[in-house]
Amino acid sequence: MTADTGLPARVTIHEVGPRDGLQNEKTVVPAAVKAEFVHRLAAAGLTTIEATSFVRPDLVPQLADAEELFPLLRDLDVRxxxxxxxxxxxxxxxxxxxxxxxxxxxxxxxxxxxxxxxTVDESLAMFTPVVARATDAEVPVRGYLSMCFGDPWEGAVPPERTVRVARRLIDLGCARLSLGDTIGVATPNQVTELLTALNEAGIPTDRLAVHFHDTYGQALANTLTALRHGVTTVDASAGGLGGCPFARSATGNLATEDLLWMLNGLGIETGVDLDGLVATSRWLAGHLGRPSPSRTVRALSHEDPVDTQPRRPSP
Known part of the structure; x- marks a missing residue:
């Protein structure tokens, strides 16, 4: 633990930029650019990088190139x-x-x-053979839970509803669960309430990760709350890219750079190089044709989205 804070000494960043970050981009990014993006993320020290999604190409055209992309990543020694x-x-x-x-x-x-x-139950039934077959093949399965705190159609989500689905996924055999604030409405007290409810239902904190969106500017505060509860895996997206094509109110993910700036300031180790990560997000912003949403990327880049060399502000 870091001194006098009750925080973990080390946090694993689960980088979702290549999948969750890019999936909502209207302009299709070539597989070669995606592959270089993943390689750059790995070079910056990220050891878990969610590469793509094997979904129907017509539903998420941005990720239709999964079979082309994944072989381009086989040389990487990362998850x-x-x-x-x-x-x-x-x-x-x-x-x-x-x-x-x-x-x-x-x-x-x-x-x-x-x-x-x-329906929720029908989707869980669909996942049952997926988790069973993957587990039999010694391929661990992560279970994402979306809309854990609020839903654009249904409003606030009571913790017991999340607990019910979480318990079902654990019982199916998921090794870890990622709690998603898909539309970014959570506040720290809600995070504590949900994590406590999950613990009381027999789901230990070490099997949980958090996945916050920053719609109301609460992602870092919510993350800090989760860390104080004992969570040590945090999802984030390089450059703050992301959203959800099926929920228009889902804005960008917590930016990996913003998360890293906070963790560095708290003395929490990640193994990730901030300058390398900033350079990567600025490089990708040049391909996307717009500046990075990340405050940290902008602060360290003097608001220049096309210059690939990060510069720190003068004293």
Whole structure:
């Protein structure tokens, strides 16, 4: 633990930029650029990088090149989990030698129907053989839970609804759960309430990660609250990219650079180089044709999205 703070000494950043960050971009990014993005993230010290998703190409065109992209990453000595929505997606992933997968469940009925075209129970039934087959193949499964705090159609989400779906995913065999504030409405007291409820339901903190969006500027405060509760895995997206194509009110993910700036200031180790990460996000911003949403990227870059060399402000 860091001195006098009750915080973990080290945090694992689960980088979601190549998948969750890019999935909502309207302009399709070439596979070669995505591959270089992942390589640059790994060079900056990130050891878990969610590479892509094996979804139907017509549903998420940005990720239609999964079979082309993944072989371009085989030289990397990092964890490269991918999202699989069903058994067909799992088949495609396993055929390429993927060693970690994730499933994406909704806590609310409205989003389950919008995202998967199924009820919550029907989607969990769909994941049952996916998790079982992956586990049999010694491929660990991460379970994402979306809309853990609020839903654009249903409003505030009571903790017991998240606990119910979380318990089901654990019982299916998911190794870790990521708690998603998909539309960015959570506040620190809600984070504490949910984490406590999950612990009371028999789900230990070491099997939990957090995934905050920054719609109301609460992502870092919520993350700090989770860290004080004992969470040591935090999802973030380089440059603050991201959203959700099935929930228009879902704005950008917590920027990895903003998270890293806070963790560095707290004395928490991550193994990630901030300057290298900033340079990577500025490089990608040049390909996307717009500046990075990350405050830290902008602060260290003098608001210049196309210059690939980060510069620190003068004293």
């Amino acid at each position: 490269l989990p991918v999202l699989v929505p069903n058994e067909r997606g799992l088949d495609r992933a396993l055929a390429l030698g993927v060693r970690e997968v994730a499933v994406f469940a909704s806590v609310t009925e409205s989003f389950a129907r919008a995202n998967l075209g199924r």
